[in-house]
Amino acid sequence: MPLPDPSLKANTGEQAPPILRAAAIHDVVYIHDLLETYANMGNLLPRPMSELYRHLRDFFVIEINGRVAACGALEIFTENLGEVRSLVVADAYKARGLGKLLVERIADEARQIGLRRLMALTYVPAFFHKLGFKTVAKDTLPEKVWGICLKCYKYNNCDETAVLLELK
Template identity: 50%
Template sequence: MIRHARIPDARAIHQLLLEYANEGQLLGRSLADIYENIRDFYVFEEDGVVLGTGALAISWENLAEVRSLAVAKGQAGKGIGRLIVESCLNEARQLGIKRVFALTYQPEFFQKLGFSEIEKSELPQKIWGACLNCVKFPDCDELALAIDLTD
């Protein structure tokens, strides 16, 4: 089942993200940051266990990001990530956001969902916002992909 995250999910979200952050596959987030942004997150839950998570973070008037996308080890290929991204895209449409992007090491996954590779320079709000505080800035090796949404 996919749903918006709730406060009791924060520790499970943190653990999922930490596992991938320790492998260098995504940027980690502190537990405090997850609590502060819990309303951005979706979780995929099965039998009371959080098996996947992702967040829709609004960057600007017509721009949002799918971030912190992680699926529990052993659960890949079951459509969990796809459901989370689709939930983020549906919410973006409801909010009137026209473009959603992702910075990722897994471009093929996003391309299957309709995203196309773009230059990071097309995302000035991101580059001069969250990226400035990133340990990888300015040498980010993630690929930028985006999807343009229609009403």
């Protein structure tokens, strides 16, 4: 059966309040589209659909007017470290606080499950600094470097900034 097209759902106008929720199976195709847009610009790592299905339970989305307007994920490495991954706000919804809302939700989730530190690798460190993250050297995050980074095409010349939030 074809997936429902969220763009055809509840056309309630621009005023519909954003709904922040855990991602569901029918969101995967839209999360994939959002990530592809920024992956093509080199801002994010591309993630194939198969990986998104496997990691679906890491994801939160913000739905507006039945569309996935933003997404972000919490990936856990160890009890000491988790990562904000695949954080994207669609262009039409930027600068409305959605990115902040997602990172705060991810940080809350991380605290609830007892994680101690939350990191991100990013081209927008100033955005994360506003949310309490501090810039750190990448080699202070071996769980990340020896896991995901090793498989990344940018491994030898990564130009992203590592930022870290101590969770209390």
